[in-house]
Amino acid sequence: MKFSERIRMFMKGRYGADELYNFLFIVYFLLMILNTFLKSNIVRVLELIILVVMFYRFFSKKIYVRSAENQKFKRLKNSLIKPFKNLKRKFKDKEHVYKKCQKCKTILKLPLPRKRGFNKAVCPHCKSKVRLFTLKKEKIEIVKASKVK
Ligand SMILES: [Zn+2]
Structure with a gap:
């Protein structure tokens, strides 16, 4: 079996990436940059936790549970962004x-x-x-x- 085929077999029925995954990736990336200056062990642990959560969700077979998590995340994100969206609209449209x-x-x-x-x-x-x-x-x-x- 080819390597790419083996990966495909492995990924079959697994959750993969979603919006929450992308968000975590960005947070992880920012922390990584931040920590090149801070060199803090706490941030390093935080990075590791994020990475573990990312991988866990990516390879998870509980697709329904993961998707529910993603929905929750999106709702939270929208409720946080909403007031700013309305403000922006007010300023832009006279x-x-x-x-x-x-x-x-x-x-x-x-x-x-x-x-x-x-x-x-x-x-x-x-x-x-x-x-x-x-x-x-x-x-x-x-x-x-x-x-x-
Ligand atoms: Zn109405």
Whole structure:
């Protein structure tokens, strides 16, 4: 049997790389660079732990468990990034107002108010009314749809 075939056989039914794996790899890499200056034993142990976790997950046959871990990691990552994403959007886009629908939590992109006064817009996602200032006649866009309907 060829070597490449043997590797393929070995990897059959094993989990392999995912987003969490890539993240750990980056962390490992950064720690490695950091430690060329620090030369700390604690960091070295940390590196080793990360490496063991990476390999363990990569070669694991419990695909469902590993995939659940990855989902958990992605959820955590998204919840950490989310506030920054909204901030970035606010700074970049001066032409629109971003508002969260109170009912279905969808983030809506609304045209800027033309003049003062309250008005109602309809959330395109859940069809409930969103209270806001008077708007130009532009289409309301969904930025991030919620899963609830
Ligand atoms: Zn809604």
